Amino acid sequence: MCPPGVLEQIVDVVQPEEIWLFGSRARGTAGPESDWDLLVVVPDSVPTPFDNETWSALRDVRRQQVDLVPIRRTDFDADRQEFGTLAQIATTSGRHVYGR
DSSP, rough: OOOOHHHHHHHHHOOEEEEEEEEEHHOOOOOOTEEEEEEEEEEEEEEESHHHHHHHTTTTTTTTTEEEEEHHHHHHHHHSTTSSSHHHHHHHHHHEEEOO
C-alpha cells in the first residue's frame, strides 16, 4: 500500500486519527515515478497540523516520494461532504490505510 515503514513512522511522529491514500496510487493508475499522496487527519487539539519539528521528524518519509497533506478532524469531517474537496476525493476514490 505504501513504501515499507512509512505508515509506522507517520503514526509514531504525528499520532493521527486517520490516514487516507489518494491519487494515482489509490486509483491503481500509478506509474513507476508516481508519488504517494497521503491525507493525514489529526486531532483538533493539535495547534498547527505539522510544525517545523514535525516536518523534520518526517524527513525520511518525504524522501520516499510521499506527499503528506495534514488536515484537522473538524475540517476533514466538514470537507468530506463537500464535492471536490480533498477530503471528499480521498474518502470516495481513495483508500483508508490507517485508523477508524
